[in-house]
Amino acid sequence: MTYKALTIAGSDSGGGAGIQADLKTFQELDVFGMSAITAVTAQNTLGVQGVYPLPVEAIVQQIQSVGSDIGTDAVKTGMLFSSEIIAAVAEQIRRFGWKNIVVDPVMIAKGGAPLLQEEAVQALKEHLLPLAAVITPNIPEAEVLTGMQIESPADKQEAARRLFDTGVRHVVIKGGHDEGSQASDLLYDGQHFQYFTSDRLPTKNTHGTGCTFAAAVTAELAKGKTAAEAVQTAKDFIQAAIADDLQIGGGHGPTNHWAYGRRQAVLGGKA
Numbered sequence: 627m628t629y630k631a632l633t634i635a636g637s638d639s640g641g642g643a644g645i646q647a648d649l650k651t652f653q654e655l656d657v658f659g660m661s662a663i664t665a666v667t668a669q670n671t672l673g674v675q676g677v678y679p680l681p682v683e684a685i686v687q688q689i690q691s692v693g694s695d696i697g698t699d700a701v702k703t704g705m706l707f708s709s710e711i712i713a714a715v716a717e718q719i720r721r722f723g724w725k726n727i728v729v730d731p732v733m734i735a736k737g738g739a740p741l742l743q744e745e746a747v748q749a750l751k752e753h754l755l756p757l758a759a760v761i762t763p764n765i766p767e768a769e770v771l772t773g774m775q776i777e778s779p780a781d782k783q784e785a786a787r788r789l790f791d792t793g794v795r796h797v798v799i800k801g802g803h804d805e806g807s808q809a810s811d812l813l814y815d816g817q818h819f820q821y822f823t824s825d826r827l828p829t830k831n832t833h834g835t836g837c838t839f840a841a842a843v844t845a846e847l848a849k850g851k852t853a854a855e856a857v858q859t860a861k862d863f864i865q866a867a868i869a870d871d872l873q874i875g876g877g878h879g880p881t882n883h884w885a886y887g888r889r890q891a892v893l894g895g896k897a
């Protein structure tokens with residue numbers, strides 16, 4: 627059985643985030659990766675030097691080329707940049723009847739460069755969130771989407787409830803931006819709160835952690851895993867990828883996308 631996943635996201639020339647992180651992650655998890663590029667960024671470990679959104683027509687055409695021939699078992703959205711792009715992407719997802727939609731509501735790159743126009747937040751809520759099987763905001767993104775400040779564990783749960791009410795089936799609020807010695811991701815399915823917790827690793831090389839995490843969730847949903855199973859694998863994948871960081875570039879380096887696969891191979895006696 628060949629499982630397939632489509633990422634609709636921006637290109638990161640530095641290879642640590644965006645489309646590049648997604649395809650590497652799909653590959654590592656044995657899922658055939660496809661892409662529809664929404665914007666080209668000139669980017670490295672130091673920051674974002676340029677952002678070039680593609681015409682909506684070019685984005686729609688890429689999605690249609692995939693949908694009309696190959697099809698997909700899951701879709702991840704990342705950097706969508708504008709409300710026009712969001713509306714067009716949502717329309718195509720509906721048109722092909724795709725399920726297993728993972729929305730990573732990318733807003734701002736680590737260095738502060740905007741990857742989503744401010745007025746597009748409403749379009750995200752209106753068009754895309756109701757289609758999502760899983761949404762994976764970090765804490766600042768969850769704050770923007772809910773309009774509330776998240777300062778305590780109770781706030782995090784309340785934000786998850788509010789996000790669930792937008793029509794999303796599972797909410798994951800990631801803990802990368804939390805304080806403390808643990809990085810704890812909260813999953814909410816409308817009934818239960820479940821925490822996925824690891825030691826916080828002391829490194830500056832966390833470029834693309836969010837993209838990589840959401841791509842791993844997408845790959846696992848493509849294989850038919852439940853949201854909780856997919857989040858557990860994604861958490862293990864990103865923990866291994868951060869732990870074995872690569873020391874590339876002069877700023878916030880990428881994670882190591884092959885670390886998880888190497889560890890599995892060692893555990894399974896294959897390496």
Ligand SMILES: Nc1ncnc2c1ncn2[C@@H]1O[C@H](COP(=O)(O)OP(=O)(O)OP(=O)(O)O)[C@@H](O)[C@H]1O
Nearest residue numbers: 764800801802803809826827833834835836837839
């Ligand atoms: N220092 C760290 N140690 C361990 N896990 C981490 C660390 N930083 C982030 N994570 C994990 O990485 C995943 C991504 O979380 P994070 O909140 O950093 O996403 P993000 O801000 O969207 O990332 P980015 O914008 O760089 O793509 C989560 O599973 C989180 O728990």
Ligand SMILES: Cc1ncc(CO)c(N)n1
Nearest residue numbers: 636637638643644705735
């Ligand atoms: C293209 C792209 N998408 C997402 C992110 C968020 O990490 C980034 N830095 N660049």
